[in-house]
Amino acid sequence: MKKLIALVLVSASSFSLAWGQNCSKFYPMTEGTSYEYTNYNKKGKVDGVTSYTVANVTSEGDATKATMELRFTDKKGKEVFNSDYNITCLDNVVRVDYKSLFPSQMMQQYSDMGMEMDISGTDIELPNDLSVGQELADANVAVAMSMTGMTMNINVAMTDRKVETRESVTTPAGTFDCYLITETNTSETMGAKQQMNTKLWLAEGVGMVKQETYKKNGDLMSRTELTKFDQ
Template identity: 50%
Template sequence: MKRYFLLIVLALFTVHTSEAQSSCSAYYPLVDGANFQYTNYNKKGKEEGQINYKVTNVQNGGDTVSAIMMMEMVDRKGNTYTSDYEIACDGNVVKIDFKSLMNEQMMSQFEDMEMDISGTDVELPNNLSVGQELPDGNMELKMKMGGAINMNMNVETINRKVEKKESVTTPAGTFDCFVIYSETKTKMMMGNQTFPSRTWLAEGVGMVKQESYNNKGKLTGSMVLTQFSK
């Protein structure tokens, strides 16, 4: 279960670097009832599970729009995990406060632990262009697992860059996308690792596809938009 929790944290960090569309965002529809379904695949293309998202409780306040994103994650064995967190669009940039990922529902899964989370937002501006460099972000998680056992995890999203424009087809349709390259650097007690990834973003839809690679550039897994409605 603890291993599953860490996978969820990484999935949240890498998937939702932006999560809104309204008058202040060109990506992801921030409207009540919008639904996204993503299917996870391993390096051989075998289905590993699904993540479902639903936008709720949208609040408009001048140049700022906020909402609650409800998440349900189902692995290949049928185990499910649900959570929700806040997202916001401020001006023409979408941001996430990573502390909001650690809500009471998630904390209740680990009543025997003390956790502290901090970090900086990952931002996505409206006006993307090929060759554009994007700001880094990071998240630090400190866990007390009982007794004298403590675990710290630091996750950084670095080297973010808009590589190209490309059309991509998924079960949800065909989309014109910007392709964003980034590297997720994790630091844990067992060592440091860096995982490159690419994300395909479509205006008005958001993330359409994501691919993750090992440090040699070989595909290790992917996530594809399989259903979308708003």
């Protein structure tokens, strides 16, 4: 459960930056646009594939809203989960609704088990314009799950977010001029903490090109690369 929440939260931040053709220069705003990312473990072996599709785009006043569909399959091609989440772009800032980050099938499953879930947090905010040295706002989500008098609390936070530099990155999808963003991801369950450091490469007109996750001691845990992009 904790790992799933962290995965969804980090994935959402990766794909939420500056959403909207009229709202940003980073991501294309076309319904049906799709991305495919291959996830690799620390040894460089394929661990699964994450696919994203722009499902719906609407305008409400000065705001642009989009629904992003997410599907994750393991290394054998079996679907692990699918979900969607909501993004709003307004006043030169993109906000991700933290409550929509949780897969609906997971929410229904726990509800059927008689479990109550209380979700709170801070929407992920990302500015449209990036510059080297820029610091980005922190984000977090907290989940309190209770059943038959027992409660389990899970907290995931993204902190120390900063635009480090610009550099060229090559993946199976091509070569891209990217901004490198670093951040710290900390998850806590019933007092037990786990900290990960993330490097995220973003390209104008495409979005996330590459992402690497490291342990607190600097050892590589996983890598994700853009392998297909259809607009």
